[in-house]
Amino acid sequence: MLLLILKRIGLGLITLFIVSLITFVGVEVLPGDACTTYLEREAYGAALDACIKRLGLDIPAYERYLDWASNVVRGDFGYSLSGEMPINEVLGPRVKNSLVLASVSILIGIPLAIVLGIITALWRDKLPDIMISTITIFSMTIPEFISATLLILIVAIWLGWLPGIVIIPSDATFYELLSNIILPVVAISMIMTAHMARMVRSSVIQVMASDYVQMAILKGVPYWKMVFRHVLPNALLPAINVVALTIAWLLGGVVVTEVVFNYPGLGRLVIESISNRDLPVVQALAIILASIYVGINLIADLMTLMLNPRLKSLQIRK
Amino acid sequence: MNEIIESVKNLSIGFNSQKGKQISILRNVSTNIKKGETVGIVGESGSGKSTLALAMMGYIKQGLFPLTGECLFKSEDLLKMSSRQLEKIRGRKIAMIPQNAGQALTPNLKIGYQIDEALRLHTDLNKTERDKKISELLNKVRLPSPEAMAFRYPHELSGGQQQRVAVAMALAGKPDLLLLDEPTTGLDVTTQAHVLELLRFIAKDTRTSMIYVSHDLGAIAQVSDRIVVMYAGEIVLEGPARKILKEPIHPYTYGLLKSIPKLSLAGLPASMPGSQPQPGSINEGCSFYDRCNLANDNCKKNSPGLEHIKELDTNVRCFNYKELINQNNNLQTSITKKTNNSEANEVLKLKDVSISYAKQKFFDQLLNKISDQNPTVKDINIDIKKGETIALVGESGSGKSTILKSIAGLLKTKDGQIKFENDRILSSDLKMRNPNDLRAIQLIFQNPDESLNPNHTVEQILSQPLKLYFNLSGEELKKNIIDLLKKVRLGEFYMSRYPRQLSGGEKQRVAVARAFAAKPDIILCDEVTSALDVSVQAAVLNLLQQLKEDLGTTYVFVSHDLAVVRAISDRVAVLYQGRLCEIGPSQNVYKFPSHPYTEVLLGAVLEPDPDIKPKLVAEDIVEEKPPEKGCSFQGRCPRKIGDICNSEVPPWQIGENGNAIRCHINIEELASLQQ
Numbered sequence: 001m002l003l004l005i006l007k008r009i010g011l012g013l014i015t016l017f018i019v020s021l022i023t024f025v026g027v028e029v030l031p032g033d034a035c036t037t038y039l040e041r042e043a044y045g046a047a048l049d050a051c052i053k054r055l056g057l058d059i060p061a062y063e064r065y066l067d068w069a070s071n072v073v074r075g076d077f078g079y080s081l082s083g084e085m086p087i088n089e090v091l092g093p094r095v096k097n098s099l100v101l102a103s104v105s106i107l108i109g110i111p112l113a114i115v116l117g118i119i120t121a122l123w124r125d126k127l128p129d130i131m132i133s134t135i136t137i138f139s140m141t142i143p144e145f146i147s148a149t150l151l152i153l154i155v156a157i158w159l160g161w162l163p164g165i166v167i168i169p170s171d172a173t174f175y176e177l178l179s180n181i182i183l184p185v186v187a188i189s190m191i192m193t194a195h196m197a198r199m200v201r202s203s204v205i206q207v208m209a210s211d212y213v214q215m216a217i218l219k220g221v222p223y224w225k226m227v228f229r230h231v232l233p234n235a236l237l238p239a240i241n242v243v244a245l246t247i248a249w250l251l252g253g254v255v256v257t258e259v260v261f262n263y264p265g266l267g268r269l270v271i272e273s274i275s276n277r278d279l280p281v282v283q284a285l286a287i288i289l290a291s292i293y294v295g296i297n298l299i300a301d302l303m304t305l306m307l308n309p310r311l312k313s314l315q316i317r318k
Numbered sequence: 319m320n321e322i323i324e325s326v327k328n329l330s331i332g333f334n335s336q337k338g339k340q341i342s343i344l345r346n347v348s349t350n351i352k353k354g355e356t357v358g359i360v361g362e363s364g365s366g367k368s369t370l371a372l373a374m375m376g377y378i379k380q381g382l383f384p385l386t387g388e389c390l391f392k393s394e395d396l397l398k399m400s401s402r403q404l405e406k407i408r409g410r411k412i413a414m415i416p417q418n419a420g421q422a423l424t425p426n427l428k429i430g431y432q433i434d435e436a437l438r439l440h441t442d443l444n445k446t447e448r449d450k451k452i453s454e455l456l457n458k459v460r461l462p463s464p465e466a467m468a469f470r471y472p473h474e475l476s477g478g479q480q481q482r483v484a485v486a487m488a489l490a491g492k493p494d495l496l497l498l499d500e501p502t503t504g505l506d507v508t509t510q511a512h513v514l515e516l517l518r519f520i521a522k523d524t525r526t527s528m529i530y531v532s533h534d535l536g537a538i539a540q541v542s543d544r545i546v547v548m549y550a551g552e553i554v555l556e557g558p559a560r561k562i563l564k565e566p567i568h569p570y571t572y573g574l575l576k577s578i579p580k581l582s583l584a585g586l587p588a589s590m591p592g593s594q595p596q597p598g599s600i601n602e603g604c605s606f607y608d609r610c611n612l613a614n615d616n617c618k619k620n621s622p623g624l625e626h627i628k629e630l631d632t633n634v635r636c637f638n639y640k641e642l643i644n645q646n647n648n649l650q651t652s653i654t655k656k657t658n659n660s661e662a663n664e665v666l667k668l669k670d671v672s673i674s675y676a677k678q679k680f681f682d683q684l685l686n687k688i689s690d691q692n693p694t695v696k697d698i699n700i701d702i703k704k705g706e707t708i709a710l711v712g713e714s715g716s717g718k719s720t721i722l723k724s725i726a727g728l729l730k731t732k733d734g735q736i737k738f739e740n741d742r743i744l745s746s747d748l749k750m751r752n753p754n755d756l757r758a759i760q761l762i763f764q765n766p767d768e769s770l771n772p773n774h775t776v777e778q779i780l781s782q783p784l785k786l787y788f789n790l791s792g793e794e795l796k797k798n799i800i801d802l803l804k805k806v807r808l809g810e811f812y813m814s815r816y817p818r819q820l821s822g823g824e825k826q827r828v829a830v831a832r833a834f835a836a837k838p839d840i841i842l843c844d845e846v847t848s849a850l851d852v853s854v855q856a857a858v859l860n861l862l863q864q865l866k867e868d869l870g871t872t873y874v875f876v877s878h879d880l881a882v883v884r885a886i887s888d889r890v891a892v893l894y895q896g897r898l899c900e901i902g903p904s905q906n907v908y909k910f911p912s913h914p915y916t917e918v919l920l921g922a923v924l925e926p927d928p929d930i931k932p933k934l935v936a937e938d939i940v941e942e943k944p945p946e947k948g949c950s951f952q953g954r955c956p957r958k959i960g961d962i963c964n965s966e967v968p969p970w971q972i973g974e975n976g977n978a979i980r981c982h983i984n985i986e987e988l989a990s991l992q993q
Binding site: 209210211212214215216218219220223229230233234235237307308309310 | 375380403404405407416425427436439584
């Protein structure tokens with residue numbers, strides 16, 4: 001088991017190494033370099049020379065990569081071009097904000113999705129299923145920029161209950177954030193919960209049709225006991241990986257929602273740094289988002305492995 | 319003894335078709351189960367036997383609903399009970415042993431927990447008493463080290479062990495009635511015989527009534543006191559087991575019994591024409607009319623009722639049953655002799671073939687070799703003559719299908735050669751073979767549902783090999799397809815059908831036609847009849863034999879069913895753990911002396927005759943890997959003589975009969991031991 005974990009961690013590190021190479025090479029092969037793209041029309045003469053010097057672009061590429069990589073390993077992403085401040089200082093609050101948004105959405109969305117999925121599966125084709133399924137399909141198909149805008153229109157503008165956009169300093173405390181993030185959380189949860197509820201539903205339906213559930217019924221196991229002992233553990237196992245991907249998506253991929261609500265999260269930082277042509281920040285973000293995906297998937301795989309007796313003994317035997 | 323436990327009265331179960339018509343799967347079924355009695359319910363797939371069995375627990379599958387009748391358990395109707403009431407009966411009064419225990423045990427719960435659950439629900443024992451009881455139950459079903467077994471997960475057990483756990487779980491609530499739904503289908507022959515033996519013991523020991531549902535008359539014959547024969551949702555014959563099996567007075571049962579290949583007889587069993595009607599397609603007349611050779615105009619117009627014949631203690635649904643009374647002595651003799659048209663020259667030679675599933679190590683991959691000291695299949699030497707049918711038999715894991723895949727080129731060999739025609743070595747890599755060799759060797763798979771593309775019509779399926787190998791098109795292609803269909807006795811109108819519109823037997827015929835489309839020299843048959851019903855199986859076997867005699871094809875026939883092998887093959891090779899044990903002409907292999915493994919296999923075969931009991935001479939242990947050295951059968955051999963079996967590979971000995979046996983025991987001594 002330990003060997004397996006080490007192996008998976010090793011594989012994850014290799015993935016990250018490749019990602020770092022690709023982003024670095026990608027930046028290299030772009031026409032121009034960090035300085036010309038940043039300075040734009042002023043990219044000549046002394047200003048350009050100074051910038052090249054400052055960023056060390058006169059050193060050969062592989063040396064720069066090694067230098068950059070070893071700094072990254074130590075946790076130092078270098079300097080941002082636009083703000084001319086350490087990238088770590090730019091990233092820190094953004095990571096925190098994204099984590100807050102993600103964890104609140106997860107805490108609300110995932111349990112809700114599981115409960116809805118189970119209800120729709122157990123009352124399949126009956127009224128609860130038809131109602132919930134219609135709602136989930138709606139919230140899945142409406143694009144988030146529309147649902148988010150509608151939310152702002154109704155809740156913030158018409159009713160005036162909550163602020164429409166998030167106007168907080170990027171280093172706001174958790175409590176300051178909380179009232180501001182209700183609307184973004186609702187917008188995100190609508191899509192996320194709908195997707196996951198559909199998945200849980202089909203998974204539960206599949207397990208309910210299995211031979212072992214029929215066997216449990218014929219053994220005389222009371223209905224709810226059967227659902228909790230025989231159905232759910234087997235039906236929710238495949239959900240772990242989906243949950244993991246959702247978490248990763250929440251941390252870096254909710255760009256549209258963040259932009260609509262003006263939320264200072266990681267997703268918006270990606271857009272900002274790309275439009276500012278702040279290549280060092282783009283590089284840093286690529287590495288961070290890749291590590292989030294790799295890390296969360298690793299945890300999900302290990303959890304599946306621990307919880308599924310079939311996979312567990314298979315792995316140990318190997 | 320005569321107390322009735324459960325009584326089914328006039329039960330009909332059906333579903334609503336898409337056109338809103340009510341279609342019944344079970345039609346007016348009535349029967350009684352007495353205390354201590356074992357009733358066998360037999361029928362082919364689609365006869366409604368499982369629906370009936372489940373209804374007897376008050377369980378109706380989703381989509382179905384009861385139309386008329388009642389299931390009275392101790393004079394209470396199960397079909398009218400609330401689920402709360404049913405929970406009190408299921409597992410406590412009536413318990414179920416499922417068909418496939420591997421799928422019927424919940425995968426995330428330990429064996430011990432699942433038995434404990436039944437005990438908690440249905441007994442008043444406390445924790446320590448229950449733990450003791452779990453061990454007791456696991457011991458009763460003869461599982462090794464019961465205490466440790468309780469902490470295992472279902473997937474850690476072999477198929478036979480899982481089935482035993484299911485039996486233990488059913489016994490936990492001390493039920494009055496045990497319902498067994500094909501409990502041994504899918505198990506190896508020896509395991510099946512052992513599980514049946516256990517069930518017989520339990521029936522006797524606990525005086526529990528049993529309902530044994532199966533398509534296998536062999537298994538039914540071993541356990542039942544009384545037999546109910548189902549056809550198209552009706553009971554067609556019901557009576558004492560011995561009477562039903564020895565003197566069947568319904569034409570369906572009679573035909574069914576004749577279509578079963580027998581171990582004692584060489585040659586092909588008689589097949590029954592046609593197939594069971596689909597639910598809802600019977601409007602008037604007898605449901606067996608189309609397939610019956612006793613049928614007359616009366617049978618076409620009127621449907622016969624179930625008639626009780628007092629002197630035979632039998633119920634029969636047939637107008638003309640009297641014609642079958644005293645006709646039954648020819649049950650054993652109605653077998654078509656087959657001709658052996660094998661020629662002297664060999665068409666395929668396997669020389670020292672070894673096959674390994676081991677993962678290649680990095681260095682071996684570079685050198686393109688496989689270094690596995692203990693390969694799955696080892697040292698196979700078989701010369702196959704042109705026009706003969708050679709069968710490879712053995713239990714699951716014996717490597718028989720593996721060898722077949724290697725001949726087909728689907729699996730690389732580790733060592734040895736496969737020689738085709740005039741000793742030309744065939745590459746073990748499919749991509750290196752020339753198109754003509756690929757055409758010459760065709761494969762028919764076990765399950766036509768999986769081997770036929772569901773989105774292709776029969777015409778498309780059959781045109782593929784014709785286009786590929788012979789470049790046919792247009793009218794000529796069509797003519798060839800019609801010819802092929804005619805060869806497998808299917809009409810021209812099948813061309814536009816999709817596989818899902820065909821019955822199991824028809825599908826397998828299409829698969830056979832596809833193989834013959836390539837005009838092959840050798841056809842590899844991988845358990846081609848295992849997924850078919852008995853009456854259909856006989857028809858497919860007859861078809862294969864006929865085609866072979868007409869076209870001179872060579873068959874390599876893989877099967878776990880020794881009676882089927884006996885029926886079709888000229889020569890038999892017995893395999894255990896990927897090593898050959900015995901090889902010889904089939905009439906001799908089925909005689910003694912044989913290799914101890916052949917003896918074990920033959921002993922475990924279930925014949926549809928209550929007087930022939932299986933002989934259980936070896937434990938049904940499952941070995942995961944072949945032993946590193948010595949005889950492959952050392953772990954289970956009932957005739958093991960000592961260390962020599964563990965250390966040395968036994969020599970080949972040729973018996974008088976011409977069968978070669980690989981054993982350390984002198985062949986004459988083996989003969990006297992087995993008498």
